[in-house]
Amino acid sequence: MDSEGLFPEPSNRARLCTRCRKLDFFVPDFLVEDTWADLKETHNVCDFCALRWQVCIEQNLKNTQKITFVAINSMLHLNEHADPVMSICRAPGDQVFESKQESKRIKIGFPNLTASCSQHMGLMRQWLEYCDTRHHCKPQANSSVPTRVIDIGTEHEPTVRLCETKPGDSFRYIALSHCWGTEQHFLTTACNLEEHKRGIPIQTLPRTFQHAIQTTRQLGIQYLWIDSICIIQGDHGDFDKEAEKMELVFSSAYCVLAASSARSQQDGFLNPRKARKAVNLVKEGDARGGVYVSLFSDDFKEHVVNSPLSERGWVLQERALARRTIYFTEWQTYWECGDGIRCETLTLMNNNLISFLGDPNFPSKLSDGTSDRGEKIRFYEGLYKQYSRLTLSRDSDRPIAIAGLEKRLIHDLKSSGGFGVFDDERSLLPRSLLWQRGDEFPTLKKIESQVLPRVPTWSWMAYKGGVDYLDPPFGEVAWNISEIRGNWFGKGNRTELSAKTRLFRMTTTTTQDFDITWDIPKDIKPDVVRLKCIVVGVKMQRGVSAETKTHYVLIVRLREYSAGLATEETEIYERVGVGKMLGLYIDLDNSQPRDWVKIR
Template sequence: MRRDIPIGLPILPERESPTQFALLRAWLRQCDKFHSCHKGQDASKIAMPTRVLYVGNPKDLDYASDFIRLVSVSEIAKQKYVALSHCWGDPSIEEKKVYCTTRDNIIQRSKGFSLSELPKTFQDAVKVTRELDISYLWIDSLCIIQDGDNGKDWELESGKMETVFSHAHCVIAATAAVNSKAGFLKRDVSTEYVYVQDASGKQFYISTDIDDFNNDVGNALLNKRAWVMQEGVLSRRTIHFSANQTYWECGEGIYCENLTRLRSPVTNRYFILDPNFPDRLIRSGMRRTLDCIAFLFQDYSMRTLTVPTDRYVAISGLVVRMEGALNCHSRYGIFQKYFHRNLLWQASNNKMKEIAYDYYVPSWSWMACSGGIQFMDITLGEVEWNDHLLFDEKCECDHAIIADLWTFQNCTTRLYETQCTVLDYSGVERGRMQYDVEGGQDLRKEQCVLVGRRSNRGIQEFYILIVKSTGVDGEYRRIGVGSIQSDYVVKQRIDIRLV
């Protein structure tokens, strides 16, 4: 990223002092006043979460610093609110009962409860919200019922993450906190700086506090969590409280606590900074859009989840936003507009494992397995996509693809773990395959589905999904992906269902 010096923002001489929050308020005012991407957010158009925490206003006569209340948005007019992005850590069942909202304590919490009951990270979030002169705060474990209703409220509210984070006035990222109990405002670093003013009155600050956004934020534990992916992309602006510095991130770039400013070149990072994501991306054209979708899904797939079955839902808000922008629907992370290209994913680390969902996630979706993915390296424009491969629009389910079935001929494989080389009977390489998980790998029992084809020096190469029968006539499941020369496959059957 490129650095420059922003003008007109206050210096931060002390840690965790009112000056720190003065700096944040100055950033917020500058965003609202000068940045076109943030101007004029109409409070009447804010789609608020179902519940928020009322943290009070220190200027009110009846203000009590240790008092907060859980309120339903149906009780209040639409207001600005802040959302917290944080690491849960690994709380015990007893700890969850103490601070999480449950069916048993939600009525009491709607009457008010003590801030001191909550973990330090939540207390710090309340403090920041108050200092920003905002009265409402959203925290997942407090604003969504976590126990006592068979998961019904969580199932409903988890589908609303797109609006929760995109409509928040800003997001507080507790980057320095490894769990809910750690807190993020207190830091064990000290900064030295020199203030200089030249004869013309121009001011300079020289600080020992060197910014390192990629390390302080990008490599922090918080940004290894899968849930945080969509929280960061969908938010209009984010305050990152890292262990070393506070960073302000918005569509104009990244402001650092030492008053430097980081500007992103036109890369995937630039598009993700868009406060109205993915407006910038869609205007950039198909090639950049495809690259950025691949970047997002690959990054997301490598992040951690406490509950593996959250792989589908933890990015659902971001997928919904992309659907609207692309003007197409998607199924399990496969966008109809880029249907064929999105199907050609493969394991990036050979450590994929099927996820045991309690509902059906199709084998052709990368969401069916845990582990990192990458998309096959294909140059756009060189491939002719197969028109006979498409979503099944006639059935009531949403997990079937209609395809023609091909079978392998005159070839064998040389296997190493989940990767293999396709050889003809004289031992010449004719293709390569990669299986999604270990097991199987027997071309006598496997077939394939044609995704696309290209010509390379007069030889036609097929991009394929490797499939295997489910035991139901005409029904197959994906077990891998690859490429093979056209002479070594032959069409066997039409209109099978890939599930």
């Protein structure tokens, strides 16, 4: 990418002590060893010593005998295996350093970000243009468009208006991913829909929306999608209908703008970035500058993954389905596409775990033949564990805010399923049923919703609270697929399980032999006559009797009877827990008269 003119001029040379002037950052095993006493003495006369002194204070290293800063690629780490604390970069176009082969391990870039809006926007345009011409990330020219979009007007005609699209329409649009916040929201409702179609004065919009319009104009795109404006909210709205289209809205967007640091519609995201201290280092005898050290700033995980926006339930799906995303944070702006993550400092980051979510055709990077079945299962479980801990304005959106993502996961696994459970008529169904309440949550809370179809109790989506998964070893469990059947959105649009239940002997002591996690512990009364278990898998152990083998089980409770054909009644059960126990606690002979039941 051509970075000329996008960054400020390098800062003046730093004050350096005799020792720091002799440092050579290009040697393969570069490191700096300090003591607290030495840095305390020199930090007032040397800028690089002052930078290391600041890190030591922040890390509370006063009582540390020896402090070592180790260079790993373009980062300085406190000791070899600690997190990075400083970044190293070299100036683009500096022939003094470009001619050194050993300099190649140090990234090209600048530690100081531009304060110019035009230069900032110019960099984003370059990101888009580079991706358009070099990658295969952008949506197809005939991609679908949302039901409504915002025509953003121009700087000379600043009024924006809501437009309804027609079948066959095809054009580029940008989508905004943002936090609604707790303040008063700017919404389109059935009452103001026609007014918004006539025009919305831009000064009446919250700052986050104004900044989205400004950025979209600068990127040369005419249309913008914002959920609270383009979906009719409240009574007589169409949220339920439009929520089903979220997969297409974000995957078809030309680009997504993510207001990562904004906690509400009022915060905006084109705000001055946090300043950071940087040092311009010069080797003794060099006539020009060229190497810069600054406090570590290319921290995508902290700035984006752990941002206020990423705490929002909807954003996991939005990020995974978006083809290209620009993240605006308090520290700098990041770009993510199928090629990786680019920082405003010009750093190109590659992280396999992160890149799965940045896949423009998610989850193709898991389906390219390099990931085995076990890796996929672990990854998808990780996604659900992460999602279950995110916040939603409406708890009842829990199955909706990830529905588009789940649809792709089901397709990738060549399975059926729903509500967080996969069924490939092999091990996926029993394994994905083995979710459990997260350790940090003393209880789960049932989500009451009038939305149909009702979320079944065997799904973690029916509850509020984070979940984890039991971890049966791959290849060591005989899955009981003959005793569990799924009915995926069948008759009456009802999703339910049919399973064979067994009596078991309850114990109040949690041991290695009997370990159950209750979904809602206070609901488990001393009278446990109505509790039964479903054996979903048995650990394979040669030469061991069934009574001493580990059985993975769901615990269910009788909820009601439902009239079936003629006068037959079907028992309806609900899930109340999950765990494992030895076979000696279970009625393996299953002599009870009615053993197949519905789980809802």
